[in-house]
Amino acid sequence: MVPPPGIPDAVAEVNTGGSGEWFPAEQIRYYTNVFLVQDDKILLGYKKRGLGIHKYNGFGGKVEPNESTLDAAARELQEEAGITAPLEHVGVLLFVVPGDKWAHIDIFRAMEYSGTITESDEMRPEWFKTTNIPFDDMWDADRYWLPLLLSERHFSGRVDFEKQGDSFVLKKWWFGIHSSSKSQGASKST
C-alpha cells in the first residue's frame, strides 16, 4: 500500500492498521517543489500569480487529498511546465510563518525530461546557468539550500519567516544533510 499523504514515498511500510480515511492535516500544509537540472543549467519558473508571485522557484504546489507527494510533484510539473520527468526525492523543507499553517515541502530533482517545456498561467519557465542562479529574485533562504540540491546531497531544513505586509522576512533557518553524501532512494519514473 502507498504511504499516507504527507509521508515520503521512499518510506517502506512495516505495519499498518485501522480503518477509514486518514484525518486531514490541520496544522501542516503539504507542498511539492521540482527542480530540473541538466549539465550546468537549472530550470526555474517565474511565478505569475499566487504565493511567491514575481519570484523564481521550482515547479510545485499543494498536495491534494488522497494524492501521494510523488504524484503531486509529477502533476504540478506537468501543469506548470508542460513536461514529465523521473523525479528523485532529495529533501524536505519546513517553512514556518506565525499564524499560518506550516508548509512542509518535499523537494524533488529531475535530471532528464520528456515533452516540451511550456509556459503556463502560473509559471514562465526559464533556464539559468547554475553559476548564475537569480537568488535575489527567489525566496530568501533558497541561496542556502539550493547548492545542496545541486551537489546531490539529501537534505532537510527549516526556515522561519515573519510576515510584514505582503513580504516574508527571513528570521531564522537551519539546514542539514543526511549522512550519505549523495541523495538516494525514491527514484521513480513517472
Ligand SMILES: CNc1ncnc2c1ncn2[C@@H]1O[C@H](COP(=O)(O)OP(=O)(O)OP(=O)(O)O)[C@@H](O)[C@H]1O
Ligand atoms: C513561506 N512558505 C513558502 N516559502 C517558499 N516556497 C513556498 C512556501 N510555501 C509554498 N511554497 C512553494 O510555493 C509554491 C506554492 O504553490 P501554490 O501556487 O500555492 O500552489 P498550487 O499550485 O497548488 O496553487 P493553486 O491553488 O493551484 O493556485 C510551491 O512550489 C511550494 O512548494
